[in-house]
Amino acid sequence: MGETYVHGYHRRENERLEDQAGTLVELLHSDTVYPDGSLVLEVGCGVGAQTVTLARRSPNARFVSVDVSADSVAEARRSATEAGLTNVGFQAADVFALPFTTASFDHVFVCFVLEHVSGPAEALASLDRLLKPGGTITVIEGDHGSAYFHPDSAAAHAAIRSQIALQLEAGGNALIGRQLYPLMIDAGFDVVRVNPRMVYVDSSRPDLVDGFTRKTFTAMIEGVRDSAIAAGLIEPERFDAGVHDLFRTTESDGVFCYTFFKGVGEKMHT
Numbered sequence: 529m530g531e532t533y534v535h536g537y538h539r540r541e542n543e544r545l546e547d548q549a550g551t552l553v554e555l556l557h558s559d560t561v562y563p564d565g566s567l568v569l570e571v572g573c574g575v576g577a578q579t580v581t582l583a584r585r586s587p588n589a590r591f592v593s594v595d596v597s598a599d600s601v602a603e604a605r606r607s608a609t610e611a612g613l614t615n616v617g618f619q620a621a622d623v624f625a626l627p628f629t630t631a632s633f634d635h636v637f638v639c640f641v642l643e644h645v646s647g648p649a650e651a652l653a654s655l656d657r658l659l660k661p662g663g664t665i666t667v668i669e670g671d672h673g674s675a676y677f678h679p680d681s682a683a684a685h686a687a688i689r690s691q692i693a694l695q696l697e698a699g700g701n702a703l704i705g706r707q708l709y710p711l712m713i714d715a716g717f718d719v720v721r722v723n724p725r726m727v728y729v730d731s732s733r734p735d736l737v738d739g740f741t742r743k744t745f746t747a748m749i750e751g752v753r754d755s756a757i758a759a760g761l762i763e764p765e766r767f768d769a770g771v772h773d774l775f776r777t778t779e780s781d782g783v784f785c786y787t788f789f790k791g792v793g794e795k796m797h798t
């Protein structure tokens with residue numbers, strides 16, 4: 529992906545991913561536990577924000593976590609070491625050229641990665657090949673079209689749309705959550721279940737106001753300001769008003785909603 533990747537490589541973005549992972553752990557991962565002795569491939573582990581949760585929840589499973597960015601892999605390895613994890617191995621690898629043999633993993637886990645690749649269907653098909661028959665794949669993605677809030681704001685929606693357009697220009701898809709089911713079926717998984725996981729935030733949940741609305745979603749939109757303006761997708765004043773209005777939803781009378789999609793596919797065929 530290199531230069532075309534919209535977010536993920538900078539310190540602030542890494543902190544954002546860690547805030548996101550910390551805030552959403554229960555919502556996204558409470559039902560992800562792997563059996564003792566199983567071998568799990570995590571693709572696009574980034575700086576290890578989900579890896580630590582996954583490996584802690586399944587201490588007797590073994591994880592191989594890969595990412596196309598060698599720098600992120602190094603950071604992830606440091607996080608896992610600091611967390612005292614001994615059941616994870618890391619390596620740099622591209623989802624489109626994974627250095628593993630066919631049917632070598634019991635389970636595959638992919639979180640917030642397909643939205644950034646230009647061929648999500650091909651990526652899923654290659655992961656299907658790496659799974660043993662009877663294995664599962666878990667895919668978690670967001671969908672920025674699912675963001676709605678109070679007070680509502682046309683400028684905020686325009687700023688969000690500029691991020692969606694930018695990600696599309698980079699070959700990704702910020703609306704991929706709603707497509708998980710057909711993508712997973714087309715990739716060849718035999719049984720697929722997709723569950724929406726809604727984040728609902730009002731001021732009675734200050735941890736989510738800070739961790740999700742402010743530091744995850746609004747920070748992500750704010751982070752594309754210069755690129756979106758440079759690409760001519762939005763005027764600076766409009767973008768700034770939109771970000772202001774997103775922060776406005778974090779006040780005592782504000783509300784913010786967003787839906788993630790978690791798909792689990794089973795491979796029954798050989």
Ligand SMILES: C[S@@+](CC[C@H](N)C(=O)[O-])C[C@H]1O[C@@H](n2cnc3c(N)ncnc32)[C@H](O)[C@@H]1O
Pocket residue numbers: 529533535536545549571572573574575576577578594595596597600621622623624638639640641644645
């Ligand atoms: C938004 S981050 C998510 C990281 C992590 N899964 C998490 O949830 O915190 C997306 C990650 O996908 C990785 N990525 C993008 N394209 C990739 C590819 N072709 N192969 C492997 N990883 C890729 C990026 O380097 C980045 O670390």
